[in-house]
Amino acid sequence: MYKIIYTRVDGGVSIVHAVPKEELPLTFLTEEAYKQFVWERSVPSDAINPVEIQTDNIPSNKEFRYAWKQDGNNITYDLEKAKTIQVERTELAINSALQSLNAELIEAIVSGNDEEKESIIAKKENLKNSMNALIALVPESIEQIKSATPNLEAL
Amino acid sequence: MSWFSRLRNWQTDQANGIGIRSDYHDSEDDNFATGINLSINVAGGNSPTANLPMGGFKHTGAADGSASTDYATLRQAQSSTNSYAVDSSGTDAYAITLSPAITSYTTGQIFRFFPATANTGAATLNVNAVGAKTIKKHKDVDLSDNDIKIGQLVEVIYDGTNMQMLSPLYGVVTQNGAATFAADAGASDSYVITLSPAPAAYVTGMSIYVKINTANTGAANINCNSLGAKTIKKRFNSDLTTGDLIANQIINLVYDGTNFQLTSVYGSVGDNINSSITQAAHGFVAGDVLRFNGTIYVKAQANSAANSRVVGIVSTVIDVDNFTLTLSGKVTALSGFTGGDAYFLSAGTAGLLTSTEPTGASEISKLLFIADTTTSGYFINTRGISPVASQADQEAASSTAASVTPGRQQFHPSACKAWVRFNGTGAVAIAASYNVSSITDNGTGDYTVNFTVSFSSANYAVSVNALTAATFAAMLGPDNFTAATGSQRFQTVKRSDGAVVDTDVTHFTAFGDQ
Numbered sequence: 001m002y003k004i005i006y007t008r009v010d011g012g013v014s015i016v017h018a019v020p021k022e023e024l025p026l027t028f029l030t031e032e033a034y035k036q037f038v039w040e041r042s043v044p045s046d047a048i049n050p051v052e053i054q055t056d057n058i059p060s061n062k063e064f065r066y067a068w069k070q071d072g073n074n075i076t077y078d079l080e081k082a083k084t085i086q087v088e089r090t091e092l093a094i095n096s097a098l099q100s101l102n103a104e105l106i107e108a109i110v111s112g113n114d115e116e117k118e119s120i121i122a123k124k125e126n127l128k129n130s131m132n133a134l135i136a137l138v139p140e141s142i143e144q145i146k147s148a149t150p151n152l153e154a155l
Numbered sequence: 156m157s158w159f160s161r162l163r164n165w166q167t168d169q170a171n172g173i174g175i176r177s178d179y180h181d182s183e184d185d186n187f188a189t190g191i192n193l194s195i196n197v198a199g200g201n202s203p204t205a206n207l208p209m210g211g212f213k214h215t216g217a218a219d220g221s222a223s224t225d226y227a228t229l230r231q232a233q234s235s236t237n238s239y240a241v242d243s244s245g246t247d248a249y250a251i252t253l254s255p256a257i258t259s260y261t262t263g264q265i266f267r268f269f270p271a272t273a274n275t276g277a278a279t280l281n282v283n284a285v286g287a288k289t290i291k292k293h294k295d296v297d298l299s300d301n302d303i304k305i306g307q308l309v310e311v312i313y314d315g316t317n318m319q320m321l322s323p324l325y326g327v328v329t330q331n332g333a334a335t336f337a338a339d340a341g342a343s344d345s346y347v348i349t350l351s352p353a354p355a356a357y358v359t360g361m362s363i364y365v366k367i368n369t370a371n372t373g374a375a376n377i378n379c380n381s382l383g384a385k386t387i388k389k390r391f392n393s394d395l396t397t398g399d400l401i402a403n404q405i406i407n408l409v410y411d412g413t414n415f416q417l418t419s420v421y422g423s424v425g426d427n428i429n430s431s432i433t434q435a436a437h438g439f440v441a442g443d444v445l446r447f448n449g450t451i452y453v454k455a456q457a458n459s460a461a462n463s464r465v466v467g468i469v470s471t472v473i474d475v476d477n478f479t480l481t482l483s484g485k486v487t488a489l490s491g492f493t494g495g496d497a498y499f500l501s502a503g504t505a506g507l508l509t510s511t512e513p514t515g516a517s518e519i520s521k522l523l524f525i526a527d528t529t530t531s532g533y534f535i536n537t538r539g540i541s542p543v544a545s546q547a548d549q550e551a552a553s554s555t556a557a558s559v560t561p562g563r564q565q566f567h568p569s570a571c572k573a574w575v576r577f578n579g580t581g582a583v584a585i586a587a588s589y590n591v592s593s594i595t596d597n598g599t600g601d602y603t604v605n606f607t608v609s610f611s612s613a614n615y616a617v618s619v620n621a622l623t624a625a626t627f628a629a630m631l632g633p634d635n636f637t638a639a640t641g642s643q644r645f646q647t648v649k650r651s652d653g654a655v656v657d658t659d660v661t662h663f664t665a666f667g668d669q
Contacts, residue, residue, distance in 0.1 A: 014596065038592050042595060055582060
């Protein structure tokens with residue numbers, strides 16, 4: 001399948017996935033003419049560095065989609081952006097967990113269960129500090145970012 | 156009655172004491188002589204003096220008769236040797252020798268002979284050198300060449316003057332048809348023929364064949380052997396019209412007691428099918444295309460289905476009241492055409508052929524004429540069809556007469572102009588689409604559909620639905636993305652929390668004007 005990669009003016013990467021020539025009323029076109037036909041309709045005039053890209057060069061995992069960076073006809077990662085995505089994602093999860101713990105804390109306080117209260121406070125503290133490694137990380141790879149990401153379920 | 160009886164009875168005389176007397180003996184002997192003399196002599200020395208009754212008995216072992224006054228044996232009668240012989244003379248002067256020979260001709264005599272040669276014209280027969288008599292046919296007509304053919308058994312009967320043919324003439328009439336066929340020697344519309352033998356009178360049912368010398372220009376008549384001119388009618392009682400009879404055509408006429416009816420094909424049917432029309436003050440000219448309105452012929456026009464029911468084209472104007480309508484085939488003596496071009500019934504001008512095919516609403520496209528020269532061509536009455544709807548017709552969406560073709564149906568406002576179904580997770584996979592050239596993956600749950608054929612403006616309607624295997628997601632609308640004529644960007648989001656997510660199945664449709 002014919003694919004095109006280009007960088008948008010907002011810095012994002014767009015991948016054009018063309019409808020196969022045999023599925024368009026264009027079977028009379030040469031392969032070159034078909035690609036030209038798709039290019040004219042799919043690549044905006046302000047696209048930066050549009051080139052054809054092979055399917056194998058497109059990551060199948062889109063976990064860090066917004067960290068994709070065009071490198072010619074390849075895709076690499078903007079690791080700082082990937083880290084930011086992971087931090088924001090983790091913060092959302094931590095905030096959600098903290099909200100749940102807050103509710104439990106109030107119950108413990110109301111019930112006078114000091115032991116439970118202390119436990120919950122400790123958990124909250126752990127959650128708040130869990131991202132320190134990730135935040136401090138100078139990422140060199142996506143795997144590093146994942147490794148630095150806290151396992152919230154274990155906390 | 157007996158011719159002999161005894162005068163005396165000798166025993167009776169003795170009983171009566173009468174002695175033998177010389178006078179009685181002489182009388183008795185004289186009586187014997189008389190009886191003997193009254194008998195037929197076996198040596199043929201005497202002849203009967205009265206009819207001889209046979210008492211139911213026959214003469215047997217008789218010899219063949221050899222003279223005209225002799226009896227003929229039954230064998231002679233069966234072999235007809237008294238009336239048949241092989242001709243021994245030359246052509247046209249036949250001679251036979253019968254046995255027994257005749258010494259004179261008697262009316263009613265029948266003679267048969269095998270001619271040694273065929274005749275070449277008038278011929279005679281001489282029987283037993285009695286004298287040559289002319290052989291006639293049809294009572295008093297001299298023979299024609301080959302009326303008698305060698306090997307043919309000829310039978311004639313003497314009529315007191317000539318020998319009349321009793322046997323059929325050998326194929327003369329059927330070979331050259333002179334009795335029923337002749338070439339016209341008259342002028343156009345007044346045909347004259349001479350048949351041989353000449354008919355004595357017109358007889359109902361009389362069938363003749365005529366080779367026309369000059370084409371007719373209208374009503375026509377024929378005069379056979381100066382018996383009088385009789386009108387030639389077609390279709391029982393219709394006068395001929397121009398072109399019904401053409402030069403060198405052989406036609407068949409049958410006399411109906413009043414006129415000769417034309418039974419053979421008339422008119423120049425080889426190139427076309429015509430109909431002769433009589434319509435008072437028709438006002439048409441050659442080339443007018445006509446329809447029949449139920450009462451009269453009028454000019455046809457491709458501005459409605461009813462007006463375009465073409466019958467034919469005027470090929471000849473005979474006079475103000477008559478014209479020839481060609482229903483199909485070659486038409487000549489026209490003008491204004493281009494060889495090789497196709498012509499349609501005009502929607503704008505009644506009766507006219509035009510090279511511009513009618514395409515307007517309610518107009519009928521009816522191909523009628525293929526020109527082969529500037530003045531002629533082929534008239535073909537095809538079925539009219541409603542014009543094909545154009546893009547404008549489809550977009551107007553008001554015509555109830557135009558036909559929609561697959562290539563233009565999408566221009567109707569009700570038609571979806573673009574749709575696509577794709578999987579946005581992982582590598583985008585397009586399952587099926589129409590008028591979509593590509594899907595652009597701009598990020599998680601962020602896509603652009605690029606159209607093959609753009610909309611005419613950004614005012615078109617879009618509908619997107621999406622779902623994931625994990626969580627139902629729905630497209631809530633283009634998220635601040637301005638529609639472009641050639642593409643539409645949108646996001647798929649989770650209904651529950653608004654998170655922008657990739658979806659397993661995304662449906663996109665767009666309606667509007669292209």
